Amino acid sequence: MKQRNLLAKDKFQQSFCKPRKPSPNKLSLKLNNAFGFLLFSLLLSPVAASAADITEQLHYPQIDKKVLIQSRDEADTLLRLGERQNIQGNPHKAVKSLLQALEIYHSIGDLNAIGLTYEFLGKSYVELKQYKKANDAIRRRLAIARDTKDFQSQIFALNNIGTLLLQKGEFQTASQTFEQALIIAKNINSNEGYGISLSNLGLASARLGDYKKAVKLYKNALNYRRKVGDPIGEANTLNNLGKAYEVVGNYQDTIGNYGSALRLARASRDNLNQLRAIDGLVAAHSSVGRYNRAFDLLEKRLEIARNLQNPLEELKSFESYALLYEKLGKYPTARNFYQRAITLAKTLEDTRKEVLLRDRVTQMMKK
Structure with a gap:
């Protein structure tokens, strides 16, 4: 199958596709889903960039086999770290x-290892909101x-670029980019590719205000994610579906x-989707006055954040309590609780967040 038959000639995305965990010995891995952690000129051109051009056509000298193994082990360790x-x-x-x-x-x-490392770098730069560097990676x-x-990695890369566009x-x-990924998934009959691309197309439709279409796409995506036994992807799509119902005020389907x-993420020890589901449930229960349930969920959220040793998620938990x-x-x-969140913002050197939280306290105390 020729590559040009897989890509449309026209121009061709909270979630960033997550690479699979590198194995101890081999790093020629394909990507999995999510998160999904932010582009543009490459996809708007009909001419694909060459990896040889991008890496400046590096020439590699012959390396002693023992040195090569040691170097690879060191690189693998750094990648996992x-x-x-x-x-x-x-x-x-x-x-x-x-x-x-x-x-x-x-x-x-x-x-192959270079490509995988760029994928992880893209996610890191997204977290840092350095979107130009994320796009480049x-x-x-x-x-x-x-x-x-x-082709499988092309699907996930296109979905990541679409996430950046969103x-x-x-x-x-972004929607056009996800459609390009869907075309490739169709050509290689990739159920995994179908699942992530349909889910992200739903996300794009939601951002465009078409929630009816978004719900339909999410439901279709769930079928493929279940086919391949992808609990993380399924939980992610369920969270997206919950958000769509939340926006249109459908409390029952939101919950x-x-x-x-939440149940699926908990069973698969998927902490990030647990946090997303909890945030959605806290908002939904609070909107109808079920505050005791909301506080129970926040207690669980804080526990997960601390187990992850993730100060940013801990900060978000304190802020949710405060609100x-x-x-x-x-x-x-x-x-x-605002003060505890401010302390963490200082620790994270997030000046913007610290200022916003202090302003929130000031406005609250005027009530």
């Missing part, structure tokens, strides 16, 4: 580890996938889908 640092909410450290791994992979000429990942005719507000272009996502207590008019307790 970078992934773990991302999960723990330390994207700055992750970027440092991943760039070191990338340098080694370049030196030994492992194109994902473009490089896509170019390598094209050069190696790795974050930039280019919803229509149902967020609840299903709920503020809504109930319990201002001293709300202020206490």
Whole structure:
């Protein structure tokens, strides 16, 4: 099958596709889903960039086999470390580890490992809101996938670029990008590719305000995610579906889908989708005055954040507590939680968040 038959000639996305965890010995991996952690000129051109051009046509000298194995082991360790640092909410450290791994992979000429490392880098840069660097990393990942005719990885790279476009507000272009990924999935009969692309097309439709279409796409995506036994992808789509119902005010289906996502994520130890589902359920229960249930869920949320050793998610938990207590008019307790969130914002050196939280406290105390 020729690659040009897989891609349309026209122009061709909270979730960022998550690479599969690298194995201890081999890193010629294809991507999995999510998150889905942010582009543009490559996809708007009919000419695909070449990985050889992007990597400046590096020439690799002959390396002693023992040295090669040691170098690969070191790079593999750095790559796993970078992934773990991302999960723990330390994207700055992750970027440092991943760039070191990338340098080694370049030196030994492992194109597949280079592509995977760019994928992880893209996620790190998204977390840092460095979208230009994220775009560059994902473009490089896509170019390598094209050069190696790795169509499955092309699907995930296109979905990641579409996610970046969504974050930039280019919803229509993002939708076209997801459709390109869907075309490839159809040509190679990839149920996994169908699932992620349909789910992201639903997300794009929701951003465009067409929630009826979004719900239909999400439901279709669920069929494929269940076919391949993808609990993380299924939970992600269920969360998206819950959000769509939340926006249109369908409380029953909102609770149902967020609840299903939470149960599935809990069973598969998918902490990030648990957090998303909890956030949706807290908002839904609070909207109808079920505050005791909301507080129970927030307690679980804080526990997950601490188990992950993720200060950013811990901050979000404190902020959610503060907002709920503020809504109930319990201002001293709300202020206490705001102060705890402010302390974490300082620790994270997030000046913008710190200012916003302090302003929120000031506005609350005027009531």
